[in-house]
Amino acid sequence: MTQATIATAHHAAPSGTSPSPSVRSPLARSPLARYPLLRSLALYRKIPVLFTATFALFAVINLSLSLQQWLVGRALDAVNSGKAATRLPDGSIDFSVALHWAALLVALATARGVLQYISGMCSIRASQSLLSTLREKILVQVQSLQLGYHWQHGMGEMITRTTRDADKLRDALVAFWRQTVETALVVGAAMGLLFWYDRVLGLVPFLLTVIGFLIFVRQTDTLVVLDRNVSDAYDQVNQDLSEGIGGVRVIKSFRLEQSRIRKFQGHVGFFLDQSRHALAWCSSRIPIPQAVVALGHVWIMAYGAHLVVAGRLGIGELVSALLIATTLVFRVETIGRVMRIFADARASAARIWDLLDERPSIVGGDVVLPDGTLGFRLNAVRLLSPGGETAVLDDCSLTVEPGQIVALVGATGSGKSSLASLLPRLADASGGAVAIGSDANGWHDVRRLDLAALRRRVHVVPQDIFLFSDTLAANLRAAAPDADDAALEEALSLAGAGELLARLPEGLETRIGDRGVTLSGGQRQRLCLARALLGRPDILVLDDATSALDAVTERAVLTGIRNLRAAHGGRMTVLLVTSKLSSVLQAERALLLAGGRIRASGKHEDLLLDPLYRDLLGIDRAAA
Structure with missing residues (x-):
């Protein structure tokens, strides 16, 4: 079964219906969904105290800038009028007024500097808090989404969402405080001061x-x-x-290094071209609004001089107005940077919320399986291929009684892996029903079962082996976090990996590298088997999980599984998805999957009469 087929299964509709499109969360359909950046900024409501304190600090700091500029104007007026320094009758000069203004300005600047430091730390803390919340949401969402979503969108896209897009959103969250709030307050206060000096003096800079x-x-x-x-x-x-990193062995085996390098260079070159185009556009367009606002200097200088001559404005107030105009130009330049940051972040936020709004198509119920041995049933199960045009499984029915060891045989692409993925609900059927249970305790549709509880008791060891870049013990404890070292060693022994443990330099604490790169394929398979056995599942599905093992090791592994079943009263039900005769001979019953349904079922000796069964196992008629 191909990954694409399983992906289709993940988006399948409930039994008896046709597949439905991906379901979006209610927020994704709300008006707020049109503004993903605002949705991200709305996360500040999770930290109301820190948000309020930070906003108050920014308000005080930036409104006080206009106060500082106003005080500069008053101080200059005092100097111009000769009040800043006066000559006393004894010939000495009294600088008390000048010192008063100087002390006031220094005190205000010092206070603003201290508050700016505190507000900067608060804004960074608030932004980082939101970014951590968002990244946590992304990780939780990635873990909860069905496998089909991952195969459809690819690893590169997922990495981009959690790195580049999250970083751009972080820049916007920081800019929200440092640029947006600050700029709005400064511009508002500056325009207010200009209008206070003279309405006409402030009107033109406001319009510009x-x-x-x-x-x-x-x-x-x-x-x-x-x-x-x-x-x-x-x-x-x-x-x-x-x-390129994940497939390095294939690349080296087929000597694809140069072609892969050329392909990668092509993608990097295209990325650089797009980046240069964006930068060139920004460089040529962003300065235009700055030039427009800078015309305010000309108006203030010309009209302000007229007001000074008319006696309606002091020299200090004119200098203060020019300082305000300079502030506006710099702030508009800041707005340019902010608009670019926010434009980038808006696109990134849209991609992040597209991911977060995707609702998992596989959601568990509230029914918990009763204790006891479990079997499984498929009743007229139908599973569609990609596009929903053909059925990979069609009217597929079978029953595996609790405690049985059953082998499933079928041609490549016949749907064996897809059938196995239906049991723990890694995929959902398009039609029919999949049930877990027993005659004694009843049979339960997997759609109604608690998902976590189901997957604890039904475990699939897939064809694709995966080990974490961690210690051997940590990889094994993924199935049983509370298992002690003795239990780990027992599981390794049952999986025929006891000798592997003896050869590792640090035993269970040996780090096995990325995806177990330091181990052979057979060793990785045995570790995955040991991890599954450690979890003591009631139903164990081995999806070609012994394909890399030799016949002797495979026999030892299957014997270990039998011993484990015997030690637990024969509770474990085992489904061997295989094309190896040695595996089939270990089973109590064999199933032949062909044409999307179970074509034959029975003992191995009985199925030898079927030519397709013999061909799949490589048995000639004479030997049969």
């Missing part, structure tokens, strides 16, 4: 600032498109890099 802001807004959509193009190109780089 609004025009500059509108230009930025019009540029945002283009910035988002450019960032999406860059991100898509980055996805390809990540995907190619992941494949």
Whole structure:
């Protein structure tokens, strides 16, 4: 069974219905879903105290900037009027007024500096808190989504969501405080001070600032498109890099190094082209609003001089107004950077929320299986291939009684792995029913069972072996976190890996490398078998899980499984998905899967009459 087929199964509809499209969360259908960046900023509600304190600090700091500029104007007026320093009758000079203004300005600047440090730390802490929350949500979502989603979107895309997109969103969260809140407060206070000096004096800079802001807004959509193009190109780089690392053995075996390097260089080159195009556009467009707002200097200088001559504005107030105009220009430049950051983050936030809004298509029920030996039944099960055009399994029915060891034989692509994945609900059937239980305790549809409890009692050892880049003990304890060293050693012995443990330099604490790269294929298979046996499942499915073992080792492993069953009263039901005669001979019954259904069932000797069965096991008629 191909991965794509299993992916289709994951999106399958309930029994008796046709597959339905992916289900989105209620928030994904709400008006807020149109603004993914606002949804991200709305996470600040989870830290209300820190948010309120940070906002208050930014308000005090940035509103006090206008107070500082106003005080500079008053101080200059005092100097211009000769009040800052006066000559006393004895000929000495009194600097008390000047010192008063200097002390006031220094005190205000010092207080603003201290508060800026505190607010900066608070904003970073708040932003990092939100980023941690978001990354935790991504990890939880990635773990909960069905396997089909992962195969459909690829590892490179997942990595991009949790790294580049999350980092861009972090930049926006930081910019929200440092640029958005700060800029809004500074611009608002600066315009208020200009209007306080003279309404007409403040009107033109206000209009120019609004025009500059509108230009930025019009540029945002283009910035988002450019960032999406860059991100898509980055996805390809990540995907190619992941494949290059994960498939290094295949690449070396077929001498594909140069072709893979050329392909990777092509993806990197395309990514650089998209990045250069985005940077070039930004460099040529972003300065335009800044130039528009900078015209406010000309107006303030010209009209302010007129007000000074008319006696309606002091020299210090004119200097203060020019300082305010300079502040507006720098803030508009900041708005340009913020708009770009937010445009990038908006695209990244959309991709992140697309992932977070995806609802798992496989959701457990609330029924818990009773204690006791378990078997399984398939009743007229139907499973569609990708696109829903053909049925991989069609009217497939079988019953495996509790405690049996059954071998499932079928041609490549006949649906053996898909059938096995139905038992722990790694996939869902498109039609029919899959049940777990026994005649004594009743049979239960897997759709109604608690998912975690089901998977603790039904374990599939797949064809694709996976080991974590951790110690041997940590890999084994994935199935039983509380198992002691004696239990680990027993599981290794049952899986025929006792001699492997003896050869490892640090025993159970030996690190086995990425995906068990330091071990052979057969050793990795035995460790995966040991991990499954350690969990003491009631139903164990070995999906070609002994394909890399020689006949002697395989016999020892299957004997170990029989011994484990005997020690637990024959409770374990075993399904061997295999094409090896040596495995079939260890089973009590054999099943032949062909044409999407069970074509034959019985003892090995009885099935030898079927030519397809003999061909699949490589048995000629004379030998049979």
